[in-house]
Structures are given as C-alpha cells and as structure tokens.
Amino acid sequence: MSERRALGIDIGGTKIAVAAVDSAGRIHAQTSLVTEAERGFGQAVERMLAAGDEVLARAGWTRRELCGVGVGCAGPVSAQRGVIDNPYTLPTWSNCDIVTPLRTALGKPAYLENDADSAALGEWFAGAARGASRVVMLTLGTGVGGGVVLEGRIYRGVRGEHPELGHMPIAQFASEGDAAPACYCGTRGCLEAIASGTAVAEAGKAFGWDDSRAVLAACERGDANAARIIERVKRALEMATWTVLHTFMPEVVVLGGGLGDAQFELWRPAMEACAARATMVPVGSVRIVKAELGNDAGLAGAASLAFSEAC
C-alpha cells in the first residue's frame, strides 16, 4: 500500500502544533504557533491553515494529496459534532465548529477529538501501544487524563463522552484522618486529586516546595516528607492500574504526560506489581509501557483519524 498523507493539529492552551504525518505515523514536518485564543477562533483557524501550508511545503506535499486533517484539542470538545467548547483554557472558544472551516478550506474531510484521546490514539497508531487491540493510556501532567483505544477506535461512552480516567476514585474510603483532596469532578480523592502535577505541588506547599519538580527533587535527595507525597502518588497509580485491569482489561497500559513518562521508572514497579499480583488477569498478558511519542502523540493520533475514516 502506498504512503497516505494527512495533517495533524494539536491545540493546547499555550500553543498549537501542526504537522504533516504519513500513514506509517511518521512526521515529515511540523511547526507550532502560540495559541492566543483570545485573539479569536476564526483568526486561529486562518493561522492553522497557514501553518498547514507551511508544513506541506516543507514535506514536499500538496493539499490535494491529503486524506484529510485531524485535530486534537484540549476539551471539552464534541468529537461527534466537530465543535470545540472550551472557554476555560481557550478563552472565547465557546461552541466553535472547527471541522467545517477546515473541510471547506482544504476540500478534505476534517475530524476532531479531545487531546487525551488523540494522544492515546497516537500511541496506538505509531507509539508504545502500536497495533494492540486494547489500550488504556493514562496521562499524568498538570491534570490526569486518559484515553481508551479498542481495535484502533477511541472508546466512547454515553452521548459520545469519553472515559474520564483521571477521576477514577482512589481514596474515597479513607478514614477522615487521611482526608482526601476534593476535586471539581464532584468527589474527593480521585486519581487527579492525588497524582496530578497540581496535586503533588499542592501537597508540597506545606513543606515549602513550589511545584511537583521540587517535590521530586527533594524525594531524590532523601527527604522523608517528599518521599511520603511520592509514595502516595505511587499507591494511587497502583490502585488506578488495578481498576484499569479489572474494567477494560487491556493488553497495554501506556503512561504518559510530564509526570508520567518523564518519571516512568518511579511508577513502573508499583504498576507492574499490580498486573503480576492480579490472579484474574492472565499471567504475562499486560504490558505497562512508557509513552513513546511525547508531544507528537496528539499530532500522530489526530492525523490517524483521517487514515481510519477517510482513506
């Protein structure tokens, strides 16, 4: 089969990345622009199209050759309607249809997914979970996100919503002395409330650390308070792994995100011990792996939508 070509776009609160991606998941050229969402959605679409032309030119490709364009964007988004509705981290972008202007300008199919799903899809398409039929990705960054890819398709729940793996319950049952932090999701002690970069930073404040990096550094120096915070993250990840194994029972669990893949060796033993200890999970059937593509996962995953859906 000859190489197919697509554009992948990854929209975050700070920057927008645009890449020329082939059907083997290789990125031939990429560029990025500042998001500056408040300058307006229409203006941003124009800049994305210009960036698309730039990467096409650098790759030696033309718009006509494209299967389509895929967009991964910080949610909330409606993948089904192709609409970004995220005034929270993309100020002024309420109810913005992104697939219509892209499709109209390029004359090619356009697709939208939220960024956690497009990253998971990217790791399945071209990264650490390549070709696995059941994949769960957990992304530990500022928050905790996740995506589930079954037979190469993003899993969707009721009304097209995606799983919210960052909000799996972890410490709800803890006794009061061990009170778990509250979360905007509506409960206390969910995975994000314990294991996100924000939660680690928050826990570190009491000891004078400014961010999760400082807590990690202190832990490495042997500080007992920092070690306790990190231990708590480990236990939360262990419990989240147990949940993932006994719900989706995937072949591959991918850990990504700044706090996830960068500190992978810190978390891996606890997660692997889970898989080894679970008597109902077939022995040796589950791999716990580090995300391979980093920030490129969203680009590869977004582009892959055009290959699976359009050509």
Added chain:
Amino acid sequence: MSERRALGIDIGGTKIAVAAVDSAGRIHAQTSLVTEAERGFGQAVERMLAAGDEVLARAGWTRRELCGVGVGCAGPVSAQRGVIDNPYTLPTWSNCDIVTPLRTALGKPAYLENDADSAALGEWFAGAARGASRVVMLTLGTGVGGGVVLEGRIYRGVRGEHPELGHMPIAQFASEGDAAPACYCGTRGCLEAIASGTAVAEAGKAFGWDDSRAVLAACERGDANAARIIERVKRALEMATWTVLHTFMPEVVVLGGGLGDAQFELWRPAMEACAARATMVPVGSVRIVKAELGNDAGLAGAASLAFSEAC
C-alpha cells in the same frame, strides 16, 4: 421479521436451567435439573439435551427450527474455545468442551459465555437495559460479578477475558485501622470483599449473625452494628458506581443478584447520587436500574447468542 427460536442453558453449581427462548426474549418453556457435576460432564450434557427436547416439546418447537443453542456457565470458561474449566464449583469439569457435543447432537451452532456475561447480555436483550448501547451490569450475590455489553456485544479484554468488576478496588487506600478484607483476586478491599453476600455475612459473624439476610434484618430493626455493615456496602457500591461512570461511562447500570436486585431500594439512592454529582457525566444521561429478569437473564442472554451470531 418472523420469530426466531433458540435454546438457552444456564449452568450453575447447584442447578442447570434450560429454556426455549424466542428472538423477542420471551421464554416459552423452561425446566431445571440438579447439576450434580461430579456425576460427570458427558452425563450432564446428555441430561441437558433431554431437557432441551422437553422444553422444545412443551413450546411446540422442533430442533430443526432452532437458530442454535447458547450456554451461560459459572466461570472460569473460555468463551472463545467453548470450553468450561471450572472444577471449583463444578467438580470434575476441567477443560470440558461443551459446544462440540451440543452442536453435534443438535446440528446447530452452539455458543458459550460465562454466567455473569450471559446475564448482562440477557438484561440488554430482554430486560432492564433493553436496547441500550452501553450497559454495565453488577451482580451482587454470594460473590460480585459483572458484565459489560457494548452495542449488544459482550466486552472482552486481553486474551478474551472479561472484566472482573467484582474486583474493582474500593478500600485499598484505607488507613490500617480500617483494614480491608483480603480477596483471592490478589488485593484487599475490592468490591466483592466488602459488598458480596459472603462479605456481609462475614462482617456479621462478629455480632452473632449467620448470613447476609440476618444482617439485613437486623439493620431493618435499627441495630447500629448491622447499619454500619450495610452503610459500608452502600459506600462500596457508590465508589464502584463512580468507577463505572468514569471508565465505561454507560447509559445504564443494572444492579442484579440476590443482594443487588432484591435490596435495590437500599442501594439505589447512593448510586443515583453518584451519577447526579459527577460533573463530567452528562446530566440525566445515566440510568441506575434494577435487573428485571432475575434468574431468567442468563437463559435469555445465552439464547440471544444464537440470534446475534447464527441467524
């Protein structure tokens, strides 16, 4: 479309039920026999076939009219290979291929699923979750089982294994004073270890109650110790619901099993409160329902395999 016909068989440790089921999920005739697994697998298959002929005769159907036969059986089973491998509750039934002798005798396709999955499928096919595209069923009985039905198909994980929802973690994070019971699944404080009939009975022993029914009765009389045990089950179910909502994000959560559907009103408020409180679950999108089919769910679900796979 005209009515199609199948046999459904539900194999438990104590009894085997056999029914003539139509493609609308109606049971036209059913019978049951004692399992007496130790009398041998071959002998049991003969008795199942005789029972099948009996229900066919009572329904006024013939073997020739059947789409096929579906079997739900207490696991472990391999649905993919059609093999029962459960010497634990079906003594002597190790590595027993049930689909070949049924297929040979009837000249029709035969299918096997574990009983939790066939019950979930039955509730989707003809019960409380009829027609919903994403269904999670939790069965609270002696143990806690569950099944996930997506677009009318049983969800399978790695190596064809099904989710083990009874072993979602609940109280692993609890401090030591609140030490959670250990489970054969390899962890402590999973759903089954807290919310199963066995776990309730175990917790009740300290206060002189013999089984879960006695604990429930004492709770109804206002006994504070019994209320504490029941409250613990409620909280476990609440946390399990939170997990289910943020992983599979289903339209319908079906609660079944002796302790589940019989005591549904006891658990419902806590489960519904979860769905109402979860900010990431679309408002009003999830229904928490009581299983409708009771013991017939497994029969209907098993038979439905023949309709979805064979004709």
